[in-house]
Amino acid sequence: MIRRILTTLASVLALSGPALASDMLTAQLRPGWRLPNGDHMAALHLKLAPGWKTYWRAPGDAGVPPEFDWSGSGNAASVTISWPTPRVFELSGMRSIGYVQEVVLPLRVTPRGNGDIRLKGEMMLGLCKDICMPETLRITADLPADNTAPDPVIAAALASVPFTEAEAGVRNVTCDIAPAAQGLRLTARIDMPKSGGHEETVIEAGNAAIWASEPETTRQGRTLVTSADLVHLDGGAIALDRSQVRITVLGKKYAVDIQGCD
Secondary structure, eight states: OOOOOSOOOOEEEEEOSSOEEOSSEEEEEEEEEEOTTSOEEEEEEEEEOTTOEEEOSSOOTTSOOOEEEOTTOBSOSEEEEOOOOOEEEEETTEEEEEEESEEEEEEEEEOSSSSOEEEEEEEEEEEESSSEEEEEEEEEEEEOTTOOSOOHHHHHHHHTSOBOHHHHTOOEEEEEEEEOSSSEEEEEEEEOOOOSSSOEEEEEOSOTTEEEOOOEEEEETTEEEEEEEEEETTSOOOOOOGGGOEEEEEOSSOEEEEEOOO
């Protein structure tokens, strides 16, 4: 619930050429290729200076959530981000979730019609080492329709996203809801094989106005049990749609993306 920005100094990088660089970050827009169904696969390639990290879509209490705005794009109906499996960190005694060294974020762009796509927008992200700094990437790039050769760097990033439930052998997911001091207590029971080592989970309520605490996770044979408190950021009542609950299991061998629970 607490977002720690230790400095309010923000920098803005304009990404309109092959790459841009600051002391903490080098960013490149990989133009990618046009898919057989007409969508276009591109990617943001971020390389971080030693010791720096950036954050996943659900960054934890000590992280800064990335935000995107593609409203300036031309011939782009939607932009969907595929998130590679992140790592778990401790910052000031709180858990954060993100990436170190580098990360490639695949962007699947659905065009409004035929022809090239003009991708134009902003990415707001947090960069942290001993301090945290907000940074804004301003992105402008042309995605040519006639480029059909896959980019192996993007393909590798797509291969590193968490498994689906079917791929990971998840049999069943149930969620129990109970009143809590400030909201609700959600307990999920996931019937799945062990994903290796110490398993951690991330629970997302499917509503940006609902905060989820760091889950408590235990293993009972084939069943992974994880619980978190859900609190409305405005202090209001919570109407939870179980079909929108998203649980990510982070194991040593692999991660699993679970969407919805019974």
